[in-house]
Every structure is written in C-alpha cells, then in structure tokens.
Amino acid sequence: MSNHFTPDHFTPNHFTPHAAGDLNYLKSLNRSTILSTVRRYPGLSRADIALRTGLTKATVGSVVNVLGERGWLREGELHARGGGRPGRSLYLDGEQHVMLGAEVGVKGLRVVACNLLGERLASQRLDVSPTTPEETAAVLARLIEALLGDPALAARPCLGLGVALPGPVAPQAPILRLAPNLGWVDVDFLALLRAELDAPAGVWLLDNEANAAAFGEFYFIEGTPPESIAYLSAGSGIGCGVVSGEHFPVIPRGHQGLVGEIGHTVLVADGAPCHCGNHGCAETLVSGWMLRESLGVAADASLSASLLARLDEPEVSAALARAGRALGLLMLNLHHTLNPSMLILGGSLMRLGAPLVAPALAYFDAHQNDLLRQSQRVPVKVVEDSTFTAARGAAAQVMARAAIEI
Amino acid sequence: MSNHFTPDHFTPNHFTPHAAGDLNYLKSLNRSTILSTVRRYPGLSRADIALRTGLTKATVGSVVNVLGERGWLREGELHARGGGRPGRSLYLDGEQHVMLGAEVGVKGLRVVACNLLGERLASQRLDVSPTTPEETAAVLARLIEALLGDPALAARPCLGLGVALPGPVAPQAPILRLAPNLGWVDVDFLALLRAELDAPAGVWLLDNEANAAAFGEFYFIEGTPPESIAYLSAGSGIGCGVVSGEHFPVIPRGHQGLVGEIGHTVLVADGAPCHCGNHGCAETLVSGWMLRESLGVAADASLSASLLARLDEPEVSAALARAGRALGLLMLNLHHTLNPSMLILGGSLMRLGAPLVAPALAYFDAHQNDLLRQSQRVPVKVVEDSTFTAARGAAAQVMARAAIEI
DNA sequence: AAGAGTTAGTAAATAGCGTTAACTAATTCT
C-alpha cells in the first residue's frame, strides 16, 4: 500500500490524503488525532477524548495505553467533577523523548533541545554571521555536538532534527532556494550537515525560518488554540509563515515556496531597489537591512542596540516610525491575502520595541476597512525575544512528523 | 462515529481529517480518490488506477463497479498498448447526473446546468443589476425554474445547487458577509432562495465568486493538472480564489473568508478612497468601478463596449495601460503571498482585451525578481469570456461534495 | 453507613475494510 508518510520533507504532518488509504493509515490517523487532542487540551481523560474525537471509548483506551507504553503520554491526577467515577487526566510526557531544532540566522546560529511540551531543555547559540554553507554546516554541527554533550539529554530517545534557514525552501525537496541576505543559492544544507554529523537518529527536516517559527508558535500555543496563525518575522528581511489545521497543522508553501514572502510584495511601483532584484518591495520600507543602510549601522554592530541608543536623533526616531507604519500596512495586507485568525509579530526587529511596534499597531488599528470591521478584531501578539523561536519551531515540526510515524 | 462529511458549506471536499476516521471514512476516501483519478486522467483502466492510487486491483475493481452502477463512471474503448489483455478505459459518465450553478453578479444573473465532465448542458442569463437580496433571490429562483423547465434536464438526477456571490462568505456558515458593490451585508442568501424554490434536491452551497470560479477552473481543467491555481477575477471589484490539492481540492478561506481579497491590499499609503472604507487599495488603481468613475461610463452601459469604442481618446488608452500595469503588479504580489503554480485571469474586465491585458502581462514579465526567476515562469492563462465561469465553478463544488457523500 | 446512581474504563464478540494469493480472461508474440 502506498505510504502516507513518505518523507516529503515539507509535509511533516500534512495529513491531507494525497493518496488512497489503508487500515494502517486509519490507525495512524486516529493515533495522531488522539495525540494532538492531548497536546491542545492537556488534562483530558480518555472519555473526554472519545467525546471530542468521535472515537469510541474502547478505541481511545487502547490507543492511549499504547502511547503510554511508548513514552508519549503520561497519566496525571484524577478529575474532580462530581458525578461518577473520575476520569484520569492525560498529558504529553515531557520526560521521555526530545527533539532538536536549529536556526541559521543572518546574525548567528541557534540550537535547542525540546521535550514534547515544547519546553526548552537546553540550548546553544553562537553570534557569528554565516559564511559559506559548508563552513556554516561544520560550525553548526559542532554546536549540536556540544548540546548533545549533556549526558542527561543524550540518554533520551531523540525524534530527529529540524533546521530553519532565512530563505524560501523548495516545496518538493529539502533544499534552500535562495537566501538573499546570506548570498546562498540552491543549498542542500541537510546533506552538508549530514557529512559533519551522525548524531540524532530520526527525521531530519529543513524549512524556512518564518515557517518554522510559525509552526512552533501554533503547535505549542497555550490556551484555546486558534484556527490559524501568521507569524510575521521582521529581521534582516521580512517574511511570514502561516499555519492552520487543528489536528494536522499545515504550512501552505505554494508552488515555489514563496507563500508569505510578503517582504517582496511591491508597495511602491518602481521604488527603491531591493536585494531581490526588484524595486519598491516592502523590505525597502521596513527591514533590518534597510534600517542598517539608511541609518548607517555597521554590519557587525547590533542594530537594535545601536538604534535604541540613538533614539534622540530625530532622523532615527522618524525612520523607525516610518518603518513601523509600513509594518502596519503589511499587517493589513496580510489579512486581505492570507487572513489568519491570529497574528504574531516576531523577529529581531521586535527588540526595537515601542518606537517601531507602536506605530505599526496604531496604523493597523486605524486603517481597518469595512471587510475587517465585519468581525472581531484579529488578535495580535508580539514576541519580544524570538532568539530561539525558529529553532524550537523546527523541533516542533520534527515532533509532528514523528507523531504520525509512531 | 463522527461524520467527516458534515455540511460545512465551505468545505465541499475538504478531506483533511479534522476528526478521527472509521471504516466508512476510509471507504469514502478511496472511492473519492478513484473518482478524482478518473476525472483528472480520463481513460485510465482499473489497473492504471491501482498503480496510481496505490490501491490493489481488487479494491479498485470493486469500487469502480459500484460507481458504474450508480451512474458516475462508464466504460469506454479498450486500450491498445500491446502486451497482454487490454485494459478497459474509464470515464466520468456525462449522461447521468447534473449539477446546477448560479452566479449573482453586479451586472446580471447567470444559471447553468453541468454534467460530471463540467460541460454546460443548459444555461440562462438575465442582464439586470441586483436590487435587494429578497428580490434577487426571487428572480434567480424563476431563472432556475426556467432552466429546469427542460424535461430532458429535469429527468436527470441532480446533485445539488451552488451559488456564487460577489463578496466574501463567512467560513463557518453559508452567509454572505459583505458585498461592497451590491450594498449587501450579512445575507443568508440560500435561505432566501429556499423560500422561493424547492427544486434541486441534494447539496446547496454558497461561495464567493472568485473562489467558485477558481474551483471550477481547477476541477475541470484539461491536460496535465497543475498543483494549484489562482483565479484572478477582475470585474467591478478585484478578487482572487486559490485552489490546490490533487484529489481533494481545497480553497483556503482564512479566518474571515478574506483570503485572496487582493483588491483591498493597500498599494498607496493614504491614497484614493476605496469603496471598502480604506484608502489606496488596489481597486483604486484597477477595477471596473474605478474605470467607470474616472472615465465617466454610465452605470447602465457596458464598460468594455464603451471603453473599446473610445480607445482613440488618449485619456482612455492611457488609463487602461495604467490599470493594466497595476494588474501586473498585483499578479506579482500574488506570487509572493499565495504563490500558485498557475495563474488564470478572468472577470468581465478581460473583455477589454489587449489594451488592458497586454500592459499587465508585460509588467508581470518585466518585474520578476530573483525569487521568481529561481524557477520556471509561472504560466498565465487568460479567460476572455468568463460569463458562466463562476456559476460552473459553483456547480463543480456541488459535484466535489457529492462525490464524497456517495 | 449502605445502597442507588453515575461516569470511566476494559474486554470480548462483531461487521467491514483493503490486502493477499490464486484464479480466469483477453490480448500479442513466437
């Protein structure tokens, strides 16, 4: 029978049947659904899960017990609802498996190890700008080895490794297409990494930084899960990842992996030249590289620290306000094209804080049109420190994939 | 067991498991997969289908035979490939079932009846501008009754009725949210229609015009099926529908049904006022209503006929060229946000022909950036006459839904 | 304090799915 879990790297959990299914598919579908129900609603009992998923108590019971034996679920306290026999609450087990996640950013490398709850167990960072893909893979490999040096961590079963890169990834194969801010083109980064590293068994995945971050924020979100989110990543460049799907979150990627490349939507016809070869892109109005160039911040200096120290210069504060309004406009356009039910702002530019973010939110609020006003204001969440967000998101993708391959 | 086929009106064929599945689900999944394989590749044999879907010959054979008995499939000629026993080719049966589709447009009403091949068996049109929702429903009901007056048509089993409207539809319920160009707000059009019409049994669906058109163009496309398409509908307003998914085409709608509302992306910060209550939207640069207003075409006159007759006026040809370039820019932005693998241009503005379309295509070609140049140019198809495109698309959605409910 | 009532969870029997393996059918090639 055809395999629903072929390692299309880009569909770590894309459960939409792209093929027919057999009984194994059904089994895996239901096991994953149960697992995701516990992830989204920690503390449910077997009976609660049966009610929510539509499966019978018998099915849920047997699946839950298997997942318990394999270290994915643990039982917790008894419910106290009154009535009859109390249900036993179920949780993802944070003490067994781990996933590794890594990010290659324009300004540094990040590596994390997470448990099934998305909690960071350990992390490593190196604030150097990547050079060639080969050298970067070697450095990242050493960083991962350092992380796995912790014997407590190395003793846990590892589900795999996810890597996030600052550029679109081909939808058909785990290959970086183009990273304008690194100067990389068509890089098979996982192969380079594999040459340097044996370490984690399991799935190896590659994704765009914004997609990875979006996935992680959606997958491990606390409270009532939203239908979908968009993670707007504002750093050296501007990108955006979208995730939706309750049990099997999907990242739309499009034909060339360009879904959410809103930094290169043209806002000024024949405007200022952009790194991408076009003119008047959103990145020419708001982005790390544009602020750096226009305000003269050295490549090796911290953009946020430099600019926050110069806030009294009218030129600087005006530039940040202008960039903030452009960001607000991008947020509006995002809602008329990808229309998420929640917007998360992240990326290194968020460290600039209110001088950038306040004008963005104000513009966004002030320019809602009739279409948007028809329904409740879409919530916006700001992640001030997203140092490990993309790396953790890559780890989340590993978990999602592993969960359907159990 | 929970029902995977709950009439979420907006997921006529959204087969992504949003719930666990039982054996019925599996059965329906495979039956639909086989059906869609025949739709996409007419003339395959049972053995071909088995190879393509991964199902066994035994399963395919039994399912195909049932679908034949129920009037969905018919057998055709024998293959002539040499080798062993020739396979018998299979086709969707165009002689049995019909689906009805309707469109309420700013300039008129359209109704069609299609067979399973998407062929138009009959149609009706009425070139009047809709007034109130109630009156429009009554007029449309009479039009549908007129269509069903044909006894040959009325004798066929009908799968249902799909209706397309010029505005975003709520993702949770079949309700029109807002049609700026009709002045309608929160209209339950299917209920109004039901009050006037008993006629077709089966599924009743409601969708946005661009989504419906996109669905139909994708569902009934000839030749090698693309992974995804975007249908850019340029009429009184500018909208866009996206469809992807080989066996179970999905229309992303987003939280408020605003996916693809690119006509209201802001391209000029604080630009000209738009019907939507904002300023500087794409529709202020290219749209039927904007051309009408700026070039002084009466509301009851045909926009394309009027302007084509005035092409020698420099003001008119310059305005069309300007609008065309804006359309080209929108096409570019579309590729950096929704990134379809094929772009189809439709809508009433296409009747303007080369004076509008040529500048659009030229701009699109000339401004491809490095990201787009990384891969093959995305094909663009122009539908000159899209009178019945949306109505047929609505009918296609009915078929897709019916196919999983067999 | 004991029993009724209620809900959680388990166990065994059952119906239905796709697969497997063996078959028949229909063509071409030698």
Place this chain on the structure above:
DNA sequence: AGAATTAGTTAACGCTATTTACTAACTCTT
C-alpha cells in the same frame, strides 16, 4: 497453436473501529 503478458475477479485473511456487556470508582441520597 501455444507461451507470455497484462487485466480483471474471486475467496480467504488480517486488521480496524464498533458494539455490547461488563467491571471500577466515585458521589449522592436515605
């Protein structure tokens, strides 16, 4: 005419979730 090859069907089989009946564990009532 027979071997080889491919298409399609049939019956037995293993596995799935369900159904039905049961046991377990609590609260509430009397």
